[in-house]
Amino acid sequence: xDAGIVQLERFVARAGSAAGHxxxxxxxxxxxxxxxxxxxxxxxxxxxxxxxxxxxxxxLLVSDGDKLWSWDPDLNQVTVQPIGDALGSTxxxxxxxxxxxxxxxxxxxxxxxxxxxxxxxxxxxxxxPFEIVRIGLADxxxxxxxxxxxxxxxxVIDFPDLATGVDPDPDLFRFxxxxxxxxxxx
Amino acid sequence: xxxxPAGEDGAPLVERAAIEHFEFEGRIAASDGQRAANGTLQWTxxxxxxxxxxLSPLGQIVARVVGTPQGATLRTADGRTIEAVDVxxxxxxxxxxxxxxxxxxxxxxxxxxxGARVIETDALGRPTRISDSGWxxxxxxxxxxxxxxxxxxxxxxxxxxRLRVVTDGWTAxx
Numbered sequence: 001x002d003a004g005i006v007q008l009e010r011f012v013a014r015a016g017s018a019a020g021h022x023x024x025x026x027x028x029x030x031x032x033x034x035x036x037x038x039x040x041x042x043x044x045x046x047x048x049x050x051x052x053x054x055x056x057x058x059x060l061l062v063s064d065g066d067k068l069w070s071w072d073p074d075l076n077q078v079t080v081q082p083i084g085d086a087l088g089s090t091x092x093x094x095x096x097x098x099x100x101x102x103x104x105x106x107x108x109x110x111x112x113x114x115x116x117x118x119x120x121x122x123x124x125x126x127x128x129p130f131e132i133v134r135i136g137l138a139d140x141x142x143x144x145x146x147x148x149x150x151x152x153x154x155x156v157i158d159f160p161d162l163a164t165g166v167d168p169d170p171d172l173f174r175f176x177x178x179x180x181x182x183x184x185x186x
Numbered sequence: 187x188x189x190x191p192a193g194e195d196g197a198p199l200v201e202r203a204a205i206e207h208f209e210f211e212g213r214i215a216a217s218d219g220q221r222a223a224n225g226t227l228q229w230t231x232x233x234x235x236x237x238x239x240x241l242s243p244l245g246q247i248v249a250r251v252v253g254t255p256q257g258a259t260l261r262t263a264d265g266r267t268i269e270a271v272d273v274x275x276x277x278x279x280x281x282x283x284x285x286x287x288x289x290x291x292x293x294x295x296x297x298x299x300x301g302a303r304v305i306e307t308d309a310l311g312r313p314t315r316i317s318d319s320g321w322x323x324x325x326x327x328x329x330x331x332x333x334x335x336x337x338x339x340x341x342x343x344x345x346x347x348r349l350r351v352v353t354d355g356w357t358a359x360x
Contacts (some may be wrong), residue, residue: 026241026245037245057355061243061244072215074213075352079222126265128266129247129248129264151250163349184215184224
């Protein structure tokens with residue numbers, strides 16, 4: 001199979017928009033039991049994405065390319081922050097950002113493992129929340145992202161059914177806070 | 187021990203057993219009118235060891251405060267480390283509000299801390315409002331309808347300052 005970096009370039013070129021389900025596992029260094037969550041995502045470059053957790057509890061993140069909205073129904077709270085600060089730091093933003101990957105990371109070929117071709121992405125700035133990010137691809141499609149932070153916590157996100165060129169409805173990237181919810185901006 | 191007087195319409199307060207050592211996890215939203223922080227709070231308490239971890243909505247660790255009898259440290263995602271005598275100075279920096287660190291376990295378990303007063307109880311004798319050092323702590327919902335249930339949602343306010351917690355899990359540790 002082609003090297004990871006070649007497949008990543010092909011994926012980035014092809015995936016102007018994409019959608020599918022994700023499964024996320026967060027493993028902490030302290031041996032705390034891993035936290036598994038799952039849901040749906042849609043993204044539309046540049047900068048627009050919708051990241052919807054369904055399990056274990058509902059959480060919705062929507063970026064319209066300018067602002068990132070985060071909605072937690074149980075807390076009945078919406079937080080809004082400029083996408084700029086969050087862009088390089090969320091996995092979703094790395095996918096949907098316009099060049100966020102190259103701007104925030106040095107990309108190095110990461111060889112083959114688990115049947116995938118890998119790219120190792122090293123943060124360019126020291127203050128990045130990630131220590132290392134690894135992107136696994138097969139047939140030019142994103143399959144898995146692994147991110148380790150400075151506390152030794154590893155987040156693995158699998159994309160079992162990612163489809164590209166989905167031409168998403170623009171309303172998916174608009175968020176109107178439900179009435180009665182607290183809206184707090186950073 | 188003497189039962190405290192019942193709130194207006196609630197049953198007499200039922201004494202609640204404390205969980206001394208635990209792993210707690212819940213979502214937290216803190217605001218002081220200007221700044222706001224939200225995410226998931228993980229708290230591990232063992233004998234002589236407290237570790238609070240704040241994670242972003244996407245599961246990235248934002249900050250971690252560790253407290254032991256020897257002192258306390260706050261580490262942030264971008265690698266900064268701050269030392270202090272105890273956690274009382276550091277926890278507010280992580281949570282974004284000045285919640286009293288040493289009463290937090292009582293708040294989360296709906297037990298009146300020393301000096302706090304239960305103002306209202308529900309039909310099962312569980313606190314629905316506690317007043318503690320200027321804070322008002324409301325317990326709108328509990329995890330289930332047993333007397334010893336843990337609160338599901340905790341709304342603490344102190345003037346403009348507000349701390350809201352939704353409990354996701356308690357694990358008692360030996």
